[in-house]
Amino acid sequence: MRAKRSWRVAAACSALVLGLAACGGGNDDADQNEGTSDPSTGTAGGTYAAELTEPTFLAPASNCYESECSAVLDLINDPLVSTDFESGELIYDGLAEEITANEDQTVWTITLKEGRTFHNGEPIDAESFARAWNFSQDPDNAQATAGFMSRIEGAGEGPEASGIKVVDEQTLEVTLDKPFSQFGQMLSYAPAFAPIAQECFDDIDSCNDTPIGTGAYEMTEPWQHDQQITVEKWADYEGEQPAMADSVEFKMFTTPVAAYRDFQNGGLDVLSLAPEVYLEAQGVLGDAIIEEPTATLTYLGFPIDEAPYDNKKVRQAISMAIDRELIVDQVLNGLAYPSTDIVTPPIPGARDDACEYCTYDPERAKELLAESGVDPEGMTLQYYFNAGAGHDAWVEAAARQVQKTLGFDYELNSTEWAQYLELLDGGDFEGPFRLGWSLDYPSPENYIRPIVGTDGDSNYTGYSNPELDELVAQGDAATSLDEAIDLYQQAGDLALEDMPIIPMWSGGTAIAHSDEVGNVRFDVGEGEIAYGEITVEE
Known part of the structure; x- marks a missing residue:
């Protein structure tokens, strides 16, 4: 399914979440409040700063197979679907209205919610998904998550896979080369299965610096490479995963020690503690560190x-x-x-x-x-x-x-x-x-x-x-x-x-946060901090 060089084969220390550990789809609703900071007294609004290692790509989303890019993309894109970790059942809190399969699990029908648009106003329709998935499966494009498409009939054989069919504006039919009962769960891995706007498809290099997404946050300013990425609440969002803060500033650092020093000096509100600084932070912050x-x-x-x-x-x-x-x-x-x-x-x-x-x-x-x-x-x-x-x-x-x-x-x-x-x-x-x-x-x-x-x-x-x-x-x-x-x-x-x-x-994982933010938790399904849920304190 994936190349052996994929980021999913994690380089980082297993005891702490670090830059090269990748993230996956899903939603851990069952344990949503475990391990969080104290319930927030803040209201929606405000700005906070979080640490982030420089991503490899932001567009197209199908080239994202690491935690750095997905931390941003998971804010500016809604998933098709999420998964309940206790039951394994699909949760329709994203772009899909319904996902069904035929009796032998080879033909999957994805019905999209009506009225949803990209940040630039283009409709989120079946064609936008077919466009993205065909781009991803085409070996000439060498997408990092192309392996997810390998189960689709005709994938890897040219610019269009025979198993990807647009039925109508809101319906996509996917035929697999063999039965796969977990395809619905696989669709919860958001970066691999995100749609792509035609404007982005026409100029991917420009879209890489200012992606056009589908989620509660948008990028109104270009990516400042090796310095900062800022996402802002999208006023026209109509989905089910609303933004809490008005904006999130992701700041990049050369070392984990530099990030921790900025946190100590008040420049950061949220960061994952690397092994190099964990013991020092524990001595200072004690039980205030969130460990999950x-x-x-x-x-x-x-x-x-x-x-x-x-x-x-x-x-x-x-x-x-x-x-x-x-x-x-x-x-x-x-x-x-x-x-x-x-x-x-x-x-x-x-x-x-x-x-x-x-x-x-x-x-x-x-x-x-x-x-x-x-x-x-x-x-x-x-x-x-x-x-x-x-x-x-x-x-x-x-x-x-x-x-x-x-x-x-x-x-x-x-x-x-x-x-x-x-x-x-x-x-x-x-x-x-x-x-x-x-x-x-x-x-x-x-x-x-x-x-x-x-x-x-x-x-x-x-x-x-x-x-x-x-x-x-x-x-x-x-x-x-x-x-x-x-x-x-x-x-x-x-x-x-x-x-x-x-x-x-x-x-x-160990997470440190300032007194300026609340409702901080680690989302095990996404493999990262639940940045969209963080509130700025009054």
Whole structure:
């Protein structure tokens, strides 16, 4: 579905939300008020400033596959649809009036709400979506989220996909090349499925600096590269996700330390705390820091065709030799949650008891190693991770624990992110490697297929299990969400038994905010702070 170089394979430290962790679609209505600042006493209006790393793109939206651009685009664009994280059901709070599928989940009909327009007054109609999706799927345009279109019949074969059909002004029909029960949930990933105004389509370079959106905020001033992006409340907005502040100023900084110093000096009202400043901020702000779970999974993968990792009992032993809770507490400052599944909470279908081999049990780990027949004497395990993203300490802590329990010596290997992806793409690793994954849309399929499915977009282990693939395919063709989730869970169970990867933990985020703003929370569905809900205090 995605290129292996996608931002969804997260470079950043899993304990904190940083620049290279991507965001997905969805809406966590069930827990909307958990972890927020005190309820706001402010009213709609006012301006606040938030920290943002320089985005890569703002237009077209289909080129956005990172948290930096989506933080802006999620304010100036409404999604087609959102997803309830508890039930997995679609919430029609965006541009779609209804989304339905035929019995075998291959033909999807999207009915749009009437009367909605782009910021420039153009109608938001079926043609505006067909225009955007055809542009995205055309390989000549090399869009970052083009993988989302790959399920559509005829995608990637030319400028127009045969599976995208405009029925009438408000109706779009999409034919998939095979059944996929989660297509509705996939549509909640807003950047990939946003429409595009004809004016923007005619001059994408200009639109990149001043995007033409569909949401509660608009950009009336061009993007000041490496300095600032300002969005303002759109007076003619008629949707269901209204803006609270009159405007939001996103300010760019060269380092997380510089951003935190500006916050201390009153120049910023909201920022995500990076590891470099978290402990200092905690000493000053204490309980005023908002700490919440994210849906990001951190894991260690194995080259399963290489000895000794070709023996699943060795993989299981290594997993049970790692004390995740201790590492989370002592290395990650408590801002992570030990994993019990490949699928992370609060994704529908995530479980707290799925993984038999994810608990710390040194005696059982030794037994598993003995059963494997592998002698660790004289063996050195090579551990790989990307440098400069906060992974050094925890990878070494895990390696030391494995050494203490099982007797394997270890060496650490780190490279910069771009080189690290090249290493993984080329299979140039000889031991456990670190990766992270964050949701695109709230479905267990979005974790199982890419990470452990045969030829999955983030499957660097070489793992292939036809039974697992068949269960995923059955989940794709399921006629109900409950049936689909059950089948995806069965597929996950096979991977948790075979252990091509070791689930380590799901991430957490830490947010600091000034007294000038209220109603600050982290939206786990969007993978970012809920900027549109923030109020300016009286």
